[in-house]
Amino acid sequence: MKAKDINRFETGALPSTAQSQTQGWDSSDAWSTCAKALRDHDETVIKDWKEEIDTLLVFAGLFSAILTAFNIESYQLLQADTGNAVVLLLSQISTQLDSFSVNAGFINSTQTRLGPASPFHASPSAVRINTFWFSGLVCSLMSASLGILVKQWLREYLGGASNISRESIRIRQYRYDGMIKWRVPEIIACLPILLQMALVLFFAGLLDLLWSLHPVVAAVITVIVAAAMAFTVVTTFLPPLFADCPYKSPQSWIICVLIQSIRRSIIVLASHCYSYFWQFGLDPFTSNIDISVKISDAVRAWLHPLFLSKPYTSWKEREMGHVGSLAPALDSSTLAGADAMFMDDAFLDAVIRPCMKDIELTSALRCLDRMVIRRAPGS
Known part of the structure; x- marks a missing residue:
């Protein structure tokens, strides 16, 4: 490339189409290479997403089947037991037959009539257990349903991606911008979170049931569940705190985003307070001018790089920063x-x-x- 062409790039003045053709500036190969690179990138990312969704769908199916078996038994706790009513009625009949006495040709019964049955009220434990388990089942089915929808969206996103024309590149970018705008990656990240919520709800209902049945069994299972939940919580919170921690997950990234938002808000608030004090002459360190200047310089030096730093948008960008x-x-x-x-x-x-x-x-x-x-x- 000639020096004058380099200057045109630096100044933003690109050569005309006729000039580019005469000087060997044919950009068709470059656009084809760009289209192929973008297509390969999209196929790789979407392949990874589909594999993750397939794994989640298998887990959601197995978990929903197991949870349904528990729900079939637990929902009966919310209904009156007709078997107990029949047993009570037969017991009353037997008691009346035993109490019959014959006096002067009359048959009398000394047993009083059975009073009206009291209205049925489900126990608080039964209500809690069914609330936990049915909520977990709904979360699991929602995750499976969203997974199927997302796979349909991804299939449409790649539709017509085999073409490498300029028009196909524009369509690809249009679709990509729409995918980012409508939060498709965030929706995909919510799928494992829904399954984690379903698992937590199942454990909560299971522990509630066991504590109502036998304290020893409940205590043992509680220790195991607490250890599993503690491991999950710790491995979720470690990646936002340590950049080299490999326990990265969608729920960890949500926590990382929240931490960045809180950190950014604190920095902005501290910057506004600093500007307010020093703009209006409200020197909080008037007792010693030298100390106040040193503290002012230290605060300014601390706030300036933090205020200019931008929040990370992905794990990779965060790693590149370190x-x-x-x-x-x-x-x-x-x-x-x-x-x-x-x-x-x-x-x-x-x-x-x-x-x-x-x-x-x-x-x-x-x-x-x-x-x-x-x-x-x-x-």
Whole structure:
């Protein structure tokens, strides 16, 4: 490319169509490459989504079947037991027959008549158990229904994606913008959350039932369920707090977004308070001018980078923000780990040695030290 063409790019003045054709600026291949790259990216992402949805549908089906079996038994607790009424009536008849006495040709019964049956009221435990289990069943079925709908949406999104014309690229981008606008990724992220809610509701109803039956059995199951729930909660909250934590999930990302929103609100509030105090001369540190200036500078230095930082929109973007400062250490660990994984001299000469020339000296020395120690006899 000529220097004048570079200047045109820098100034935003692109050559005309006729000029581009005469100078070899044919962009059709570039658009085709762009279309193929976008199509491959979409197919990869949607394939991953479909595989995850298929797994969730299998779990939702099995879980709904199990929960339905429990609901068939539990809903009877909300109805009057007709078997008990029959037993009570037969007992009354038997008592009356035993109480018959014959006096002067008369047959009398000393047993009083059975009074009217009291209205049936379901126990509070039965109401809670059915509320938990039927709510869990609804959440599970909702997750399955949404999963089927999402798979239909994704199929329509890829419709006509085999074409690589300019028009197909525009249609693809139009669909992609619509998918982001109408929160399709967020809806997909809600599917496992619905199943987690259904599982929690099932455990709540199960523990309520067991505590009404036998305390020892209930105590043992409560400990097991509490341990499982504690593990789930801890692994959900760790990724938002530690960037290198691998326990990433949709529910963890929701918590990460909430933390970022709260952090951003606190920063904005602190910035407004700082501006208010120092704009109107309300110096909270008037007792000592030097200290107030130092504190002012410290607060400004703390707020400025935080205020300019933008919230992360994905796990990958968050990781990229942390990887930059760890690049030398990661380069060293990558090469040393590759050598430890393969332990191949040919791979060492052909791959690792050239790569070590591109990393910092301290990282290369650290990597070399680890490889020498690992390859030393008796290590």
